[in-house]
Amino acid sequence: MVPEDARLRVVIVGAGLSGIATAISSALSGHSVTVIEQARQLAEVGAGLQITPNAARLLKYWELPASLWEAAAEPTKLTVHRYSGQILAHDSTFDKNIRAKYDAPFVDLHRGDLQLALFARAKDLGVTFHFGERIERIDFDSTVVHSVAGKTFSGDLIIAADGLWSQCREAFVGKKDEPIPTGDLAYRIVLTADQISDPDLKALVENPEVHFWIGPGAHAVGYSLRGGQMYNIVLLVPDNLPPGVSKQAGSVEEMQKLFVGWDPILNKFLTYVTNVDKWKLMHHGEMENWVNDTSNLVFIGDSCHPMLPYLAQGANSSLEDGAVLGLLLGHMTDKAQLPRILRLYESLRKSRGEAIVRETFKQRHDFHMEDGEEQKKRDELFLSQLGKEIKGHFPSRWTCPEVQPWLYGYDAIKEVEKAVAENPDLFSQPTPSRSFCQIL
Template sequence: MPSQLDIVIIGAGLSGLAASIQCALSGHTVTVLESARELAEIGAGLQLTPNATRLLHKWGVYQNISGPTEPRTCSVISYKGKLLAHEDRFDENIRRKYGAPFADCHRVDLQQALVKRAKELGVQVLLNKRVIGLDFEAGVGDEEGPPCVSISLENGGTIEADLIVGADGLWSTCRSALLGVRDAPLPTGDLAFRIVLNIEQIQDEKLRKMVQEPAVRFWIGPDAHVVAYSMRGGSVYNVVLLVPDDLPESVARTEGSLEEMRGLFEGWDPVLTQLLECVDKVDKWKLMHRPTLPSWINAQSNTVLIGDSCHPMLPYLAQGANSSIEDGAVLGLLLSPPHYAAKTQLPQTLQLFQELRKARGEAIQRETFKQRRDFHLRDGEEQRERDELFERWLGKEVKGSFPSRWTCPEVQPWLYGYDAEKEVDAVLSKAEEKP
């Protein structure tokens, strides 16, 4: 094909693998470079929302995820144990509204399903390939298109590509290369205690029954909140405790203290504190973010950033992974024939990608900070007003703005109703109409 590109994707996380699948489906030669020696992505649970699951279904990936669990209910509970919001048939309602599921799974299970599909499509996934430098003008390029990019590897090798996709996450080498300076992420002021409990660790029968139910639960309180849900068919329970950051600036992740963790939630809902007594190991993660960039594309139009390299998010709306999957899909769809026909179109195609994705990614970033504020209110007048609003709609269909964006009738459709394929079709149709 005259339009075929040699695409190198740096990073085998969720955004990189999503991009590799859609770019391969669009007819390009795709290689993924991953610095890790093995694909066992660090992390725990992951919430997949319809804006991503409709893509995973289309790609044949969702069907291969091990034990995705669709929560039947979604609840918000005050730190004192009072039920503030509750939605029954959450799974059914989501499918009815958006035509795709909301599912909880383990991050590693999703990554493995993505890798499997990418390899089926001919994508090369190369491990232990750490990128240390990019030369954006390594070659003249063909058809008077953008120049080739040369990638320098830690082991001394080099690889050339027509297009680099920087999907190398929060600590992105590609971002620093694009900016021309070493660019480190910034602390958000929060950290996460991440817990994965096997059902065998929970001895109390009542608590075990609760944990096995397919449900999403939030506990919200002063300066902190907790999200918990079952995975792998109820055999594993994922718990994330979100609290103020007290880690040294130089520490991004460390093993957490069980005593410290339990002390932070002393006096909270007894159901939660009983659950925390079952924990025998916890990891402590500093939550980081980055300022917005003027552009996600380099001056030569041969490198583009996606995912956490350009729009990392607080986990408070579970959109970091989901929006990264959107990025990969949109990029690959824009590079598909017949609308993409030659390398000379690469600059305008990447600009279209940025027009479609940058404003949305940055808006979701901002919304995560708003969710933090609404969930972390200290006791007082604002907290009482929030709780009164919650209670006004308890057991009813919510109308208008709502403190939990997970069920907010204004924010939820904006997040979950996004259809990458339709968005691309719409922007291309509009472009074709221009004289």
Template sequence: MASPLDIVVVGAGLSGLAAAIQCALSGHRVTVLEGAKELAEIGAGLQLTPNSTRLLEKWAVYQNINGPCEPATCTVYNYKGKVLAHEDGFDKNNRRKYHAPFADCHRVDLQKALAERAEELGVSIELGTRVTAMNLDADGKDGGNAKRARVMTTENGQVFEADLVVGADGLWSTTRSAFSGCKDAPLPTGDLAFRIVLRLEQVEDERLRKMVKEPGVRFWIGPDAHVVAYSMRGGTMYNVVLLVPDDLPESVARIEGSLDEMRGLFEGWDPVLTQLLECVDRVDKWKLMHREELASWISPQYNLVLIGDSCHPMLPYLAQGANSSIEDGAVLGLLLAPPHFTSSSQLPETLELFQQLRKTRGEAIARETFKQRRDFHLRDGPEQQERDELFLRQLGQSLKGAFPSRWTCPEVQPWLYGYDAVKEVETALAQRKSGAGVDMPQL
């Protein structure tokens, strides 16, 4: 690029690293600022769906993830253990329909693979560098009209200057607060997650060991709660997430959980699940948070843009928090690529197009996660019976119409998994060039 941008990405999470990779591929100078001193094993498993894995494959990242598991089955049980929905060949069906894999992995394995690829492309990743403030009204380069951004950090009072700051610092975003001009705390959703990672050696029962070693996605759904479980790291680890009503104090976002409390909440559920919970020796308890929708993700100076959880955090009930964040990073970087982008003077129209492409979709997915919670958490009664009858009428058949599990729903799944960021950008740029409005795909 004749005039590359100086881009500072705040946050080395999945959205930030995705943006860094695609912006570097588009020819820009990219620095990532991350407050953590190392990319440690925070969090647990991730479900990577085809809308993001097609990007990870394009970036030569997917093949460097440690032991991703492509689940051969996807099964929904009621909380007593009765099969409500089941799909064999789930891995092959996803590749056939979407030309990209559905895979389960550990979050840190993906994060490290993204970071390694970013550094290969010349991205500077500054760990232990926490952003504390920003000035979005600095003078432009060489007296230009475009406002530069100055990013201040706690690391020896360093100051980083940029044509564009990408706010990718997650749910508790500092950049969002700087953007809005006030402290803007996340809001509780009413749910929390018990997050569990089991090693194969912790599981003695042969039936349970088979579950770990032979990858499949499993859901148990019941009154006010549900469970999702899947294999990772080549079938040597098992990720289990228990989603239940939130009872944490308002000021507590994460603590170590009580094993007795966790097991008590699922007493009377499927014996396969309760036996699995007996293998657990520690569990983390996370409050699930969300945020109100913003009017805009772009600063008035067009030198700051928010992506990922900083602007559209989601309940984990469709596994799209990570996947849609990777989409954000890809679309932003692709829009900043030549030949259609050659100068910082094009930032206003480019960022407006980014927002037009991403805001509607990101916020729609976030709303859809609440609908999935409702359908999975029905208490015993007429609505639950109607839901189960809908499940069972199509068990073993090709699904048609709206379906209570959006993971295999023939209406929602293609909207989620069939999204192609590269084609989306190409189409939008062609429409803009022709003078036509940009069409927005809707659910």
């Protein structure tokens, strides 16, 4: 807990996962936190999230309620299929292997369950929320956020957690900065166990596993939610939405035609879909800096490193950002340390976040190969290790012995402890003789 005279007034723009996580982490460190959000309320909407050990350990650390874990589904197996249904990779003890390696679980959660649990925890910690407040501009000279409704929110630090379409990012760069299409779109589907009459499919829902189907230019992933009472399917396919349209109601018939000839199990699931939306998958180029020159604005999550969903790290990495930033702010002994702390946060998080973004594009390449020689070599590599301990680089990063530990083994808490130990000059109590310029 920071001393009284080092406590910041923190204004967070955005009440998504990254914003609320940062609010919790900052409040636990002793700072006063206000969150502003353009939506009028938090609703129990959205689809599934795969929470990997790097983030699951943070949810435990933040002491989220037991009800969240009761609403989770922990997959016991992970399987990668060729689009025809042929098994290319299979981990029959996935849950046990993950817990043994990382001392934290891999769980599948409904986004609404996680967001509402984070929200409740933040409120318990005294975080103030203002809904229905869309930002109009930011005055960096006075650290004030102005809303379209005419309200002002002032503080010592503004945290941009407003996602892919970040207005904070536009205020920072001083121009319109719209995201760039990736060439893919997602169909997101949630089915309830009660909707499914087929006994084989119902068993897949009620006994949580993760299944991938990979094919020419597309792939699909399916997994259970809410303890096996729901099934989440994401279909990643070429983007055919009109320019400028990021979301649109989709045609179930059009969606089903895209998967003709794919695994009958996947197609059986798709027969239960009655309506579906199409979401354009977007990204941004890398930002040069995540902290502004006056050190009163810092970026987290999708506002600075939006990710393709192909490694399920968008939410997980955003939770990491919030944990690292809040924990670093918890080591303040003087407000004059803020500029260097923010730059330490940037040095700890920027390279990792951007490296994960690049890795998602590599996973798309390996999962979306057109049929041909490259695909045959990929499948030969898959099959050469089927039923064996995987060695070396592997086309599915979900069980790759090189990429998986890098993603799942990251411990934000330990990273901050290490950084604090390596920077004793930064976190020591400043003496009266040291000027602000010397601290910078």
